[in-house]
Every structure is written in structure tokens, then in C-alpha cells.
Amino acid sequence: MDALKQHKGLVYPLNRANVDTDQIIPKQFLKRISRQGFGQYLFYNWRYDDKDRPRPDFSLNHPKYQNASILVGGENFGCGSSREHAPWALEDFGFKIIIAPSFADIFFNNCTKNGILPVVLKEAETQQLIKNAEADQYHLTVDLETKKVYDNVGFEASFEIADYPRQMLLNGWDEISVTLTYDDKIAAFEKEHLVY
Amino acid sequence: MTKPKTIIEKIWDKNVVFEEAGKPALLYIDLHLVHEVTSPQAFEGLRLKGRKVRQPKRTFATMDHNVPTTHTNVIKDEISKLQMDTLKHNCDEFGVPLAGMGHKHQGIVHVIGPELGLTQPGKTIVCGDSHTSTHGAFGALAFGIGTSEVEHVLATQTIWQAKPKTLNVKIDGNLGLGVTAKDLVLALIAKYGVNFGTGYVIEYTGEAVRNLSMEGRMTICNMSIEAGARAGLVSPDQTTIDFLVGREHTPDGELFEQAKTDWLALATDDGASYDRTVTLDASEVEPQVTWGTNPSQCLSVNGVIPHPDQAQDDNQRNEIKHALEYMGLEPNTPITSVPIEHVFIGSCTNSRLQDLEQAASVIKGRKVNKGVHAIVVPGSQTVKQKAEEKGLDKLFIEAGFEWREPGCSMCLAMNGDIVPAGERCASTSNRNFEGRQGTDARTHLVSPEMATAAAIAGHFVDVRTFEL
Ligand code: SF4
Numbered sequence: 001m002d003a004l005k006q007h008k009g010l011v012y013p014l015n016r017a018n019v020d021t022d023q024i025i026p027k028q029f030l031k032r033i034s035r036q037g038f039g040q041y042l043f044y045n046w047r048y049d050d051k052d053r054p055r056p057d058f059s060l061n062h063p064k065y066q067n068a069s070i071l072v073g074g075e076n077f078g079c080g081s082s083r084e085h086a087p088w089a090l091e092d093f094g095f096k097i098i099i100a101p102s103f104a105d106i107f108f109n110n111c112t113k114n115g116i117l118p119v120v121l122k123e124a125e126t127q128q129l130i131k132n133a134e135a136d137q138y139h140l141t142v143d144l145e146t147k148k149v150y151d152n153v154g155f156e157a158s159f160e161i162a163d164y165p166r167q168m169l170l171n172g173w174d175e176i177s178v179t180l181t182y183d184d185k186i187a188a189f190e191k192e193h194l195v196y
Numbered sequence: 197m198t199k200p201k202t203i204i205e206k207i208w209d210k211n212v213v214f215e216e217a218g219k220p221a222l223l224y225i226d227l228h229l230v231h232e233v234t235s236p237q238a239f240e241g242l243r244l245k246g247r248k249v250r251q252p253k254r255t256f257a258t259m260d261h262n263v264p265t266t267h268t269n270v271i272k273d274e275i276s277k278l279q280m281d282t283l284k285h286n287c288d289e290f291g292v293p294l295a296g297m298g299h300k301h302q303g304i305v306h307v308i309g310p311e312l313g314l315t316q317p318g319k320t321i322v323c324g325d326s327h328t329s330t331h332g333a334f335g336a337l338a339f340g341i342g343t344s345e346v347e348h349v350l351a352t353q354t355i356w357q358a359k360p361k362t363l364n365v366k367i368d369g370n371l372g373l374g375v376t377a378k379d380l381v382l383a384l385i386a387k388y389g390v391n392f393g394t395g396y397v398i399e400y401t402g403e404a405v406r407n408l409s410m411e412g413r414m415t416i417c418n419m420s421i422e423a424g425a426r427a428g429l430v431s432p433d434q435t436t437i438d439f440l441v442g443r444e445h446t447p448d449g450e451l452f453e454q455a456k457t458d459w460l461a462l463a464t465d466d467g468a469s470y471d472r473t474v475t476l477d478a479s480e481v482e483p484q485v486t487w488g489t490n491p492s493q494c495l496s497v498n499g500v501i502p503h504p505d506q507a508q509d510d511n512q513r514n515e516i517k518h519a520l521e522y523m524g525l526e527p528n529t530p531i532t533s534v535p536i537e538h539v540f541i542g543s544c545t546n547s548r549l550q551d552l553e554q555a556a557s558v559i560k561g562r563k564v565n566k567g568v569h570a571i572v573v574p575g576s577q578t579v580k581q582k583a584e585e586k587g588l589d590k591l592f593i594e595a596g597f598e599w600r601e602p603g604c605s606m607c608l609a610m611n612g613d614i615v616p617a618g619e620r621c622a623s624t625s626n627r628n629f630e631g632r633q634g635t636d637a638r639t640h641l642v643s644p645e646m647a648t649a650a651a652i653a654g655h656f657v658d659v660r661t662f663e664l
Contacts, residue, residue: 075391
């Protein structure tokens, strides 16, 4: 996983609440056995019609959002399934940051384990960002070290994130390697622990 | 006197391997369930790093999401087949027990865990599937994880977790005749919304919960995730113990007696406190039908489709509009006048023997309506076999239902069992999201009884009056 300290990028606004994992990556694309290549199926049913033609009315298909790397969404973002294919698809498509007023728990975790930073801002703040990004091409900077989101025309907001996922993201750590340093503790625990 | 504790705290304390202030704790996992969709990349990760599965005997795999429910010996879809073959290969290589295709215990992962006695009170249970919360019915702390975490648990038998907040969902009163656990949980989500449980582990308490069968408790815990909670559980009691006696993986003899004492001692202590409590009166719950595209968009069967103007704010107004459009529904229409084309009885929410018995009990010699395609998909090979011993297959088939092989099937329509675009399905599953049962398919969540009644009537109908 690459380290993520600060990121500046183009914002894509998705003004919907309860965007669920079935919408992020429809299940007909879950059958692959590798981690790569899911980006092409991101938001598939919104991006393409039943003949696989791009739907011109879906905003992510607009040229102005090509190369967006920051998604700003509505509340309860990523609800639904625990499938990690959802962050894989977002990441593979090019999104590094997801900003929303709230996230589903499992999705939030899955993001941080795949190098995506989920940022919780207040609803009024996300609405402001959505408005800006709908109006024009709009760039934001997200700084994980200072826990701030800002643009160069005066928007600035702070966010909170637990120290553990923050450190993992900042350092690009592989969690399993970290845990394996506790191997003796796990082994000692297993000796005493009763499972019927 | 020690401070009274909830079952959630007791399991937590028992399973923490290591803890440091201000950090998540390293939690030991007692049972890791695996299926073919969320595991290939995890095994792949182990292989790339030359790692092993730490505790193959605390790991158990099955195939469910992709499996065909007709002619199981022919898997038409090449990619599904690849995914199942990959699981078989991975289980062989890493020594993980597998109830794969053709195995007598194959079935939906959340149905077979309890059935085999793998699911037990006090265990921490994870699976790469959000409905892992189902196992909480036994007083286990069970939650869904992503594939990176699957790999982590395979390699270390642990997971880093922040201590959860506790939410007491207290359901008093008694369910009326014809009203089920499914209606209870749908009514709960309708009342408090799709994310009232976010960040919490739910404990379901109260008279109505105590009076539920294990099957009913599983249905409720199953849908905890639809309320945003990763886990939901019920303190073990005699009902739990009775269910566990004599199962393949439960201890027997003296060890069972010892286990029983330990299990019952896990129940929440009198006077324990929770971070939050919400309540519901079961006696007020009527049979439910969802009308929209998330489980909280739900009505009593005698209600009418809402109007966007009833919304409290613009967001909600947009959501209602959007859902009505997707579902092809008009505001103010009684839900009972909405015709359906499909019925699906199955899924980890409602595919156990008791669910199928209840669904079959509504038939009473009647037939599935002409315009309706109805399928029954038992949750496991064991459920299927037991149902057939009781003659349920015949009852369903005579009424015009298709009797299928076990699997997830139309719950998420990955295996080819889909609802065609624009068509409407009364489904006993747990998610009515857009596209869940097929692109542009329209899903209405109901109880097994309500599903059968709708199949016969050709539209939604109050199963309580339908009996007459
Ligand atoms: S039945 Fe549905 S919800 Fe349950 S495990 Fe299968 S796909 Fe998931």
C-alpha cells in the first residue's frame, strides 16, 4: 500500500445519500479472482445503459470530471455489503479520497485498508463542496497529517480520524506484517483460550 | 460485587489478546467462515507472501453465492465455476475444511454455521460477508469483514477492533398472529432508519425476543447490518441450549454440561448498562412490505405508498422521489393493489426449515397465481433434506412453486437466478437495493408467509385476512 500524506485532486460530486455497495460495484462483476481491474465497472448501472453504452446524463461520464480523484458523497456512504470490491473499484478508477457526512462501518475500514482515505465532514461542508464541484472544475487538498481539507479560494475544514487507520495510511503499512510482530502474544493467548 | 456487564463486554474481555490505550484491540477470532466470493484475493495474498492459515480447524468454508440452484452438476457460467474451483483449490492447499458443491452440508454460510453447531455462544465469528451478524442469535459476537481482513484472520486468527459501543434494542409485547420476526425487524428499521446502529453492537432484549425461536432470532440478527450495526446478538437462554444439543460440532456428554454452564453465564447481567437504548412494542407490529430501495422504506401491509411531500426535508424528498421512480410506484397507492411477477422464498434471512414450514402453511391447497413465477430455495442441503422428509417440497410443487437446490440464489442474483428489468418480486431476503435482484429489478421485502400469500394472490395481501 502506498503512503498517503497529502493529496490534491479534482473533485467529483455525487449528491446522493445511502450509496450502497451494489451501486458502487454491481455483483455481476464480483466473480474475478484478482484484485485488479475493477475500476471499469465502478457505478456500472449508473454509468452504462443495458446495451453497455455510456449514459450521457450520469455525471461521472462528463468530460469535466475525467481524472477526478476525490469523491464527495452523501450520508451513509458505502452501506450494504462487506465486499471489498467496492473500494477496489473506487481505487482502481482513480479515487484516493472519499468525503461524506457519514460512512458505513465496514466500508470505512475497507477503504483505509486499501489506501483510500475516507473523510467525514459536516453535512453543510460536504454540501458546499458538492455545490462548488457541480458549478465548475474544482480542486481540493486533503492533508492527513494536519487533518485538514482546503481549497485555494478560502474553504477550510478539519476532520477527525482514529489514530490507528491514520498511521496505517500515512506509512502505507501492511497490517498483517504489523500483527505478526505480536505472534508470541497470540500464541500465549491461544494456549489459555477455551473454545468448545 | 463486580460491575454488571453486557454479553458484548463479556465476550470482548474474554477474547482480547492485546490492548493499548487509544488503539484498537487485537481480538482473537474463534470461528472464521469462508465462501467463494470474498476469499480468492485473500488466499492469493497469503500465497504471495508465503504465509499459512494459522488455524485451519477454526476455519470453515462453503460455496453459496454463485452456486446454481438448478442442475447443480452443470455450472454454465465459466467465471462462477472458476471462483468455485479456486475455493476448492485454496482449501486443499491450505487445509481448510470445505462443504463444497455436492457435499451433504453445503449451503448458505449463515445457515450451515448454526446448523452444524459451529456457531456457539460466546464465540467471536467473522466472515467476508455482512450478514455474519446472523450468528449473533446464539450470543456470539459475529460480524462481517472485508477481504483484506479475511486475509488478516487467515494469517493471524485475530483482527484489530475498536471496542464497540452497545445498543440495547428492547422489544416488549407479543407478536400478533401472522406477524413474524421478519416483520419485527423491518418495522424496527422503518422506525429508526438504516443507520441507527452504525458504530454499535446491538443486543436484542425484551419479552418478544425471548419468545422467538432460534430461527426468528437469526432473522432479526441477520438484518442488524441493515440498521447499520455490524453485529447484533441475543443473550443465550434455554432456547439456545435446546437448539445446540447434539449438533455435529457441539460438544457432548459432560463437556456439553460444562459448555452449557459457561454459555448461560454469558447472558447480560441484571443492571448492566448500554450506551444507548431504543424500544419497540411488538404488539403494534403488523405484517410489513418494503416499497422503496432501502429496507427502511417500509410500510404496514395496510398502508399506502408515501408521497414525496410527506418528507421532512429536501434530501428525504429526493430520496422518496428517486425510489418511487425506480420502483415504478405512484404515491398514495395501497400496497395491496401492487401486482407482482416473482416470488423468492430463500436467503440467509428466511430459508431455514421453520421459514419454509411457515411459508408452506399459507398454501392450504391453493395455487400460485398465473402471472407469478415463484421459487423456493432452501438454505442448505440439510434444510432441503429435512423439508423433503416433511413433504414440504410436494406442497410447494403442487401449488406451482419451483423447488430448488440450496444457495444464495435470487437474494443477490449472482448465480443467474435474476428478476428481469422492470419486474417486481416479493422476496424474503434482506436487501431491496437498486439492482440487487437484477438490473432494474424491483424488490419488496416480506416475511415467508407474506411471500406465499402474494404468490397466490398475485399482489401483496395481508396474510392475516388471507387465511380466512
Ligand atoms: S443469502 Fe444473500 S445476504 Fe445471505 S449470504 Fe447469501 S447473498 Fe448474502
